[in-house]
């Protein structure tokens with residue numbers, strides 16, 4: 001059996017822990033080629049985190065980190081001294097240990113990443129800071145994870161990949177939605193063959209952020225600016241990450257090209273004009289980001305994905321999370337399934353009947369704690385729990401720098417397509433040909 005056949009067989013029969021580990025080890029055996037696919041962490045007893053950015057997201061993730069077994073938060077950094085000190089106080093209260101605090105300006109993170117007592121740097125800052133911070137962390141010999149999207153230009157996507165390969169440090173995208181209860185259950189349902197051969201997916205980030213975007217604090221200080229200079233999908237990965245995992249993107253398939261179209265812009269402007277006086281400086285802003293951006297991605301194996309983004313209109317939250325194949329379809333919000341030949345009319349049925357049989361092992365193991373912690377329905381805890389598990393057991397991470405680059409690239413590529421009248425735009429192959437190796441996502445946990 002050659003390696004490729006072995007990996008194929010491993011994916012087919014990888015429902016046991018043993019097969020999962022064998023799969024990871026097989027992938028590791030080629031890690032000397034320079035890529036970061038399947039490269040295991042060096043096992044550590046305790047995962048020592050440093051966190052850059054202690055705003056809304058960073059402080060929430062610190063709360064979840066402190067609930068993990070075998071994890072510590074050793075250092076925090078923020079340009080907002082109050083935010084950093086508040087986070088540090090909570091860490092001390094919860095763990096009894098005072099973290100080091102870095103608040104001396106926009107580049108003080110460079111001092112945090114140089115510490116010699118950190119295993120992982122978590123980056124939860126505004127988008128434009130993700131890449132310089134991740135690069136600095138890797139250059140200083142630290143594994144890192146960045147909030148989403150990892151990067152906003154193709155050049156920066158390549159920068160993450162090349163720095164990770166050169167320094168042999170992982171750069172993960174902390175895409176919590178990949179660890180959602182439904183997303184992981186659907187992965188199991190797909191693995192069990194219930195949906196047949198996959199054909200099509202739909203993903204979205206539809207979230208009414210109008211109030212948030214126009215605030216004078218938090219994300220309002222930076223997240224509205226891109227709406228004045230960019231027109232495309234600003235936040236592609238919450239929807240796209242899980243669908244990419246279903247389809248085995250970078251694990252036997254890859255994104256080939258996309259076409260993208262943006263609607264007119266209106267929602268943010270109308271909301272602003274209705275809520276802010278005529279002399280408010282915000283009234284002078286000119287938004288260029290179309291309200292609804294729709295991209296269609298085609299994969300190398302011929303599958304299609306519809307990917308949408310709208311954060312400025314009054315619509316209930318929706319990531320769509322649809323995946324369909326030759327035998328059936330799953331669609332979220334609310335979660336429902338339809339399988340070919342099921343009794344009755346052609347109607348979706350509730351997912352409830354599948355929950356017991358297909359609940360993912362990670363949720364079986366830690367679902368109770370995840371629900372108690374609560375972050376985004378528990379997915380935030382499962383993401384961190386799994387990261388700590390991989391680092392403590394010396395496993396490769398589930399999500400790597402190639403995923404960070406590929407999923408994030410959908411943002412800038414959509415802008416290019418929109419600007420050219422919806423011409424097709426090719427995805428770069430960040431894996432340099434390694435995408436053809438089939439390997440199970442989360443195989444080691446199965």
Ligand SMILES: NC(=O)c1ccc[n+]([C@@H]2O[C@H](COP(=O)([O-])OP(=O)(O)OC[C@H]3O[C@@H](n4cnc5c(N)ncnc54)[C@H](O)[C@@H]3O)[C@@H](O)[C@H]2O)c1
Pocket residue numbers: 052053054055056057058077078079080083105106107108109124125126127129147148149174175176217218219220376
């Ligand atoms: N995965 C999720 O579910 C999720 C949810 C919310 C936000 N996010 C992402 O998390 C990131 C942060 O978002 P947020 O909501 O916490 O925003 P925020 O504005 O509340 O927090 C960002 C923090 O970064 C700090 N900061 C800015 N520049 C810095 C620098 N040079 N050095 C140190 N600190 C700096 C700010 O002072 C602020 O406290 C964004 O990438 C966002 O897209 C992800």
